[in-house]
Each structure stands twice: as C-alpha cells, then as structure tokens.
Amino acid sequence: MLTKRIIPCLDIRDGQTVKGVNFVNIRRAGDPVELARAYAATGADELAFLDITATIEKRKTFAELVARIAHAINIPFTVGGGIRSADDVARLLDAGADKITVNSAAVRDPGIIDTLASRFGSQCIVLAVDCKRQAGRSIVFLDGGRTPTSRTTLEWAKEAVSRGAGEILLTSMDHDGTKQGFALDITRDVSEGVNVPVIASGGAGNCAHFAEVFETAKADAALAASIFHFGEISIPDLKTYLHERHIPVRLT
Numbered sequence: 219m220l221t222k223r224i225i226p227c228l229d230i231r232d233g234q235t236v237k238g239v240n241f242v243n244i245r246r247a248g249d250p251v252e253l254a255r256a257y258a259a260t261g262a263d264e265l266a267f268l269d270i271t272a273t274i275e276k277r278k279t280f281a282e283l284v285a286r287i288a289h290a291i292n293i294p295f296t297v298g299g300g301i302r303s304a305d306d307v308a309r310l311l312d313a314g315a316d317k318i319t320v321n322s323a324a325v326r327d328p329g330i331i332d333t334l335a336s337r338f339g340s341q342c343i344v345l346a347v348d349c350k351r352q353a354g355r356s357i358v359f360l361d362g363g364r365t366p367t368s369r370t371t372l373e374w375a376k377e378a379v380s381r382g383a384g385e386i387l388l389t390s391m392d393h394d395g396t397k398q399g400f401a402l403d404i405t406r407d408v409s410e411g412v413n414v415p416v417i418a419s420g421g422a423g424n425c426a427h428f429a430e431v432f433e434t435a436k437a438d439a440a441l442a443a444s445i446f447h448f449g450e451i452s453i454p455d456l457k458t459y460l461h462e463r464h465i466p467v468r469l470t
Contacts, residue, residue, distance in 0.1 A: 220438070220466070221263075221466045221467050221468045222432050222437075222438065222439060222440070222460065222465055222466060222467055223263035223264055223417075223438065223439035223440070223468075224261075224262060224263050224428070224439070224440060224442075224453055224456060224457065224467070225262065225263060225264045225265065225266050225296075225417060225439055225440065225441040225442075226253070226257045226262050226265060226266070226441070226442065226443065226446045226447075226453070227265075227266040227267075227268060227419070227441045227442065227443045228250045228253060228254065228265065228266065228267045228268070228287075228443075229268050229443055230250060230267060230268065230269045230280070230283065230299070231269075248447060250267070250283065250287060251283075251286050251287055251290050253447065254287045254290050254291050255290040255291065257291075257293075257446070257453065258290070258291040258292055258293050260452065260453050260454055260470075261453045261454055261457060261468070261469075261470040262293055262453055263293065263294075263439070263468055264293055264294040264295070264296060264439070265287070265291060265293055265294070265295050265296070266296045266297075266298075266319075266387070266441055267283075267284060267287060267295065267296065267297045267298070267299075267315075268297075268298050268299050268319070268346075269297075269298070269299025269300060281309050281310060281312075281313040282313075284297050284310055284313040284314060284315055285313040285314050287314070288313060288314020288315065289314065294316045294317065295314065295315050295316050295317075296315065296316065296317040296318070296319060296344055296387075297310050297313075297315040297317070297318055297319070298318060298319030298320070298321065298344070298346055298387075299319075301318055301319070301320045301321075301323060302323045302330075303330075304333060304334060304337050304338075307334055307337075307338060307342075308338075311338070311342070316342070317341070317342050317343070317344050317385070318334070318338075318342060318343060318344065319344040319345070319346040319387055320334065320343065320344070320345060320346065320383075321345070321346040321347070321348065321360070322360040322361055322365075324345060324378065325358060325360055325367060325369060325374065326360070328377060328378070328381060329381075331343065331345065331378055331381040331382050331383055332381045332382055334382070335381065335382025335383065335384070336382065339384075340382045340383065340384035340414075341384045342384065343382060343383050343384050343385075344383065344384065344385040344386070344387050344417075345375065345378040345379075345383040345385070345386050345387065346387040346389070347371055347374065347375060347386060347387065347388050347389065347408075348360070348362075348363050348389050348391055349371040349388065349389070349390060349391065349401075349404060350363070350366075350390070350391040350392055351392055351404075352366065355370055356370060356371040356372070356404045356407075357369070357370060357371065358370070358371055358374050359391060363391050371388070371404055371407075371408065372404075372407050372408055372411050375388070375408050375411065375412055376411055376412060379412045379413065379414050383414065384414055384415075385414050385415045385416075385417065386408060386412060386414060386415070386416045386417065387417045387419060387441065388401075388404070388405055388408055388416055388417065388418060388419060389419040389420045389441075390404065390405075390419070390420040390421060391420065392420075393420040393421030394419075394420040394421065395420075395421075395443075395444060396420075396421055396423070397421065397422065397423025397424075397444075397445065398421055398423060399421050399422075399423065399427045399430060399431075400418045400419075400420060400421045400422065400427055400430065400431040400435065400437075400440070401418075401420060401421065402430060402431065402434050402435040403435075405418045405431060405435035405436075405437055406434065406435040406436055409435060409436040409437055409438070410436060415438035415439065416436075416437050416438055416439075417437065417438065417439040417440070417441050418431045418435060418437035418439070418440045418441065419440075419441040419442075422440065422442035422445055423445060423450075424445075424451065425451060425455070425456050425459040425460070428440050428456060428459075428460060429459070429460060429463055429465060432460070432465050433465065454470070457469055457470075
C-alpha cells in the first residue's frame with residue numbers, strides 16, 4: 219500500500235510566508251527558507267510553494283526564492299503561481315522545482331495542460347483547483363479565489379487528467395484556514411473520479427482531520443499551512459498519530 223503524504227505549504231506574498239482564512243485576512247508566518255529547511259528536517263514528505271498573488275498581479279513566480287528554498291531541502295518540491303507557459307515551467311524547474319502547479323491559466327486555456335504534459339511529462343504537472351460551494355455545486359474559482367467560473371470541480375478535474383495532469387491539488391475555499399476539517403465530500407468525489415493522486419487542502423486543524431481525509435475521502439496526500447507554521451501540530455507527532463491508526467505513512 220502506498221504511504222500517505224504530509225505536505226506543508228508555503229503561501230508566498232511579497233517574498234514572505236503568509237496565511238489567511240478563506241483566502242483573505244492574510245498574516246505573516248515566517249521566513250520561507252527557514253520554514254522549508256525545518257519541514258524537510260522533521261519528516262515532511264514534500265513541500266509546496268504557492269505564490270498566491272502572482273496571477274492577480276500578472277507577474278511571474280519568484281524564481282530566485284524558489285532556488286534558495288530548493289537548495290535548502292532534500293524532499294520533492296512543488297511550485298505554483300502565475301504559470302502561463304512552458305517557458306515559465308522550464309524556468310522554475312531550472313530553479314530547482316520538481317513539480318509545477320497550474321491553475322487559472324489552465325482553466326482559461328485547457329490546452330496548456332496538453333502542452334506541458336507533452337514537454338515535461340505528466341508526473342511534473344499538478345492541476346491546482348480552488349473550489350467553493352455555490353447553489354449546491356462545487357465550483358472552480360480563479361485568480362487566487364477571486365473569480366468564479368461555470369466549471370464544476372469534478373468535471374474540470376476529469377478533463378485536466380484526460381489532458382495529462384498527473385496529480386490534483388484540491389483546495390476548498392470554504393474550509394481554507396478554518397481548522398474545522400477538510401472538505402470530505404468533494405475530496406472523495408474527486409479521488410474516486412480520477413485515476414491520479416489527489417492532494418487535499420484547506421481546513422486542517424488537528425490530527426484527526428488528517429485521518430478523516432485519508433480514510434473517508436480517500437486522499438493520497440494532505441496539505442496544510444498554519445497548523446504547521448505556528449507550531450500547533452508537529453509533523454512527527456502527526457505521523458505517529460496516523461501510524462498508530464494503521465494509516466501508512468513514512469516514518470523518519
């Protein structure tokens with residue numbers, strides 16, 4: 219059985235790690251290089267770096283900061299924010315990223331997924347989906363959660379996988395930063411609806427929430443930010459908790 223992955227996320231704004239609630243009310247959370255180094259040393263399985271304002275500010279992700287973080291860690295490193303072209307992907311891979319997330323640009327031009335998967339391989343391309351419930355449906359949002367679309371979360375995830383996305387990073391905007399638990403229903407729908415790994419994001423507040431999203435929602439990985447950044451849960455303690463409940467995790 220494949221081990222479940224624990225992924226701390228560095229949400230980056232103006233070169234600093236930040237965290238908000240429901241994609242707003244942003245506060246600083248520390249130096250990204252030092253946080254990355256600490257997570258790698260304490261058992262994180264991967265690290266995610268999301269430049270949360272790159273798309274709305276119409277600029278590229280900070281490659282120099284990506285390079286500094288990549289140099290400090292020895293675990294897989296996923297980077298996203300403002301990715302619009304194959305050149306953007308190549309620049310970040312050259313800086314040390316292992317995988318790239320695409321979000322808004324892919325919804326606006328789904329063919330970019332085909333292009334990127336063909337050039338770099340599906341294993342390198344992660345579709346990031348920011349979703350929120352409206353009128354009983356889970357809807358895809360763009361531009362850092364600012365712009366609603368007509369796309370439903372599950373059908374968009376399925377299309378992206380058919381085009382070559384090798385993984386789905388699914389963030390529930392309704393749950394983001396609330397510490398009330400992951401969005402189990404939509405996570406399970408996507409996990410059961412696609413044949414690639416699904417990373418659950420948004421809502422982690424305690425160890426039991428991770429067990430729920432792995433057991434009930436069938437997620438392959440779980441991503442969190444503030445509970446790790448502010449020392450509310452340590453990765454070693456979380457993995458011990460999961461291991462004691464017979465959920466397969468990599469122990470250091």
